[in-house]
Amino acid sequence: MSDPVSALKGARHAGLVEVRETGLGGMITLRGDLDSDAIKSAVKSVTGADVPALRKIALGDAGAAAWMSPDELLLLVDYAEADAVVAKLDEALVGTHYMATNVSDARACFSVSGEAAREVMGKLAPVDFSAAKFGAGDFRRSRLAQVAAAFWMDDAGAFHIVCFRSVGQYMFDLLKVASHPQSAVGVY
Amino acid sequence: MLMLHCPFCDEYVEETELQAGGEAHLKRFGPGSSDDEFHDYLFTRENPKGVHFELWRHINGCGKWFIAARCTVTLEVFGTYPANCTEPPQWIKDKISEKRPGWTWREFAG
Numbered sequence: 246m247s248d249p250v251s252a253l254k255g256a257r258h259a260g261l262v263e264v265r266e267t268g269l270g271g272m273i274t275l276r277g278d279l280d281s282d283a284i285k286s287a288v289k290s291v292t293g294a295d296v297p298a299l300r301k302i303a304l305g306d307a308g309a310a311a312w313m314s315p316d317e318l319l320l321l322v323d324y325a326e327a328d329a330v331v332a333k334l335d336e337a338l339v340g341t342h343y344m345a346t347n348v349s350d351a352r353a354c355f356s357v358s359g360e361a362a363r364e365v366m367g368k369l370a371p372v373d374f375s376a377a378k379f380g381a382g383d384f385r386r387s388r389l390a391q392v393a394a395a396f397w398m399d400d401a402g403a404f405h406i407v408c409f410r411s412v413g414q415y416m417f418d419l420l421k422v423a424s425h426p427q428s429a430v431g432v433y
Numbered sequence: 434m435l436m437l438h439c440p441f442c443d444e445y446v447e448e449t450e451l452q453a454g455g456e457a458h459l460k461r462f463g464p465g466s467s468d469d470e471f472h473d474y475l476f477t478r479e480n481p482k483g484v485h486f487e488l489w490r491h492i493n494g495c496g497k498w499f500i501a502a503r504c505t506v507t508l509e510v511f512g513t514y515p516a517n518c519t520e521p522p523q524w525i526k527d528k529i530s531e532k533r534p535g536w537t538w539r540e541f542a543g
Contacts, residue, residue: 299443314495315441371447387450388493 249324252353252413260424262359266417270354271308271327272407273320275334277343284318287337291330292320302384302397311384311397319395319407324349353413357420358403363433366396366404368423374433390419437489438513441497454488457500458520458539482506484529484536488516502529 253266277284285296293305296318302311308322308330322330327347334345357365363374369389373379384397392415394408408416422428435448456478462470479485485505490498498516502525503509511532512525521541529536530543537543 314497317495371449386494387446393493 249350252410253417256417258417258421258424260421260426261361261429262357262365262424264417264420264424265356265358266413267354267356267405269324270349270352270407271322271324271330272347272349272352273322273327273331273334274313274346274348275318275320275343276316276345277338277341279316279318281341283338283341284343287334288318288320290337291333292322297384300384301382304382311395313386313395351410352407353410353416355406355408355416355420356403357406357424358401361424361429362402362404364430365420365423367432368428368430369419370394370396376433389416392416435508437499437501437510439491439494439497440499440513440515441495442491446491446494450491450493452490452492454490454498457486457488457516458541460519479539481538484511484533484538486521486538489513504533 249269251266251268255268256266258264275284275288279296288294288296288310292308292310294303294308294310297303297310297312300312302309308320311319311321313319320330327349331345331347338345367374370387372385372387379398381398381400381402384395386395388394389406389408392408392412394406394416396404396406398404406416436445437451438444439446459474462474483504483506484502486500486502488498489501490496499513500516501513502511502521504511511529514522514525526541526543535543
């Protein structure tokens, strides 16, 4: 069996911000009634996180849960554990209407950190990144230039981006161009 | 730039995050319907000057369908609501009546 590798094998770029491909991440799409006790306790048991509020990400001791739509969560777990977590969800949610799928290998993950992180993101997504509108723990599903992406901000002010693996190189190149040292705008 | 409120994400999202889905509140005529009904269902669309209802999908976001009530003359947006209904909810009708008294659109009126 070959070893799993991430989309860009941890590529890095330093410009206005530091762009990093963050390697393999375990990701599970969970769909169902997010208000139901069954989903709430299942999410709690596998990630340690509560079901997140609208456009938020909730962190737990074993992972995180992010709000994707009114009936969909993205669970972030350890890559090696993803299949085991899906099995655990299948067991916990038997008899309820739900879907849990391991999508880890369909995705690429990036981080954007540094003073100008808001500005670099703001060049690519049609989202208001001012501190009043987008802060730590906020999660948005949108687009970066021409491809769909989801992103959130952590407590240190860095952005984490999730996109399809097939557009991983495009995403890295985009972030590279947007963080060119001579392209500072100084909006945020 | 057109910005619409996604009722599912509770956020004003820009047009490039959305996909236009054409006229809203169409009644489907499928197998068993007459040729005329099927023809109208496929091809006959409103082209109003004034109040209009259109489907939008938050495709680069939650992926859900919603309906926007707009004015084709001023491009004013009266409001948006989830698409899982067969006619405009009363609150949006009231809101349109406030600004465009006596409006009608297909079989709906204020």
